[in-house]
Amino acid sequence: MNKLLNPKNDVVFQKIFGVKENEKLLISFLNSILEPMGNGKIKSITLEEKALNVSLIASEKLSILDINVTTENSTHINVEIQLINQYNMIKRTIFYLSKMILKQLVKGDNYNQLNKTITINILDFDYINDEKFHSSYHLYEDMTKKLLSDIIEIHFIELKKFEKSKKDYNNKLHRWLSFLINPEGKEIDIIKKEDTEIKEAMDVLYNISGDKELIQLAEMRDKAIRDEKSRLQGARDEGIKQGAKDALAKSTIKLLRKKFKDIPDNIIESILNLSLEKIEEINEDLFDIESIEELKKYI
Structure with missing residues (x-):
């Protein structure tokens, strides 16, 4: 059967x-x-x-x-x-x-x-x-x-x-x-x-x-559905990662502003464009960074 x-x-x-x-x-x-x-x-x-x-x-x-x-x-x-x-x-x-x-x-x-x-x-x-x-x-x-x-x-x-x-x-x-x-x-x-x-x-x-032809068409359709599910999951995962990155960047900038008062806009923009890993690195070393010049080394 x-x-x-x-x-x-x-x-x-x-x-x-x-x-x-x-x-x-x-x-x-x-x-x-x-x-x-x-x-x-x-x-x-x-x-x-x-x-x-x-x-x-x-x-x-x-x-x-x-x-x-x-x-x-x-x-x-x-x-x-x-x-x-x-x-x-x-x-x-x-x-x-x-x-x-x-x-x-x-x-x-x-x-x-x-x-x-x-x-x-x-x-x-x-x-x-x-x-x-x-x-x-x-x-x-x-x-x-x-x-x-x-x-x-x-x-x-x-x-x-x-x-x-x-x-x-x-x-x-x-x-x-x-x-x-x-x-x-x-x-x-x-x-x-x-x-x-x-x-x-x-x-x-x-x-x-x-029906062999219909079986093939159904399998093609199943594959297309799986591919689309994978694409959507990838987009969701990327969105979650981006959201986490944005949140961490904003909190890091807030702490930096408390520490250094005036931070040039180009530095702020650079931090917002960094990868999640780079922002995490700044966050971890935050209290060891003594100047804007030192901060620039992370960017």
Whole structure:
């Protein structure tokens, strides 16, 4: 038996939910998210299929495989799975939601032709400052919480929070998220005996896990994600180091000013531009430095 591909990999996710022959699975998944939040049941969709672009899959661009559909009542829905926290998810979401709305009109169209637009973000990291794993947002009046319009709707589903939460396998969304997180889990063996759509999704996953070309694309995507995670971690580490350097430089300059009163601006600027190690050296020798001339030897 082939090793199962990871449904959270966006190449694999797109192959399960983003192709016409699996529309039934996507409709089921969408309904499990939207129906409990007061949306009507989706019966049919028009799916915007995307071809897998090898060069983009191998890149660190993280939003290339989102899924776009229009429902039978002209609601526009975007679904995107994100594995990396780039700390810009809310602004990104609003930006892409705005683009979805703009695409609905051409010059001269009436604003009344705008249809409800929903974006669903599935995140493999904690992001929203709330214990709930599923958060939804609308346009409300600040004080009364009265709904201004249902024209936009934003959902965040945080998989890490779901993993820690109490599961209710009678809940369809819980079943779908369990499939995404661990399709080989014992609970999935039980669920798929009773849930034909989860069973069908498992059959699709088994099938595509034997596709050599898709395996290669999924591996390329995994590598791109790992590289991007490494880049972001490096940037964070560098930011932490820079912050520590700046703080130490300022405290060292403060002590030097107490000792020497007037320090030329060019000396101050030079200290601020030194490496962390050099600033630490000045700090350690601070009480042995007897003059500005001696201080210059460290710069």
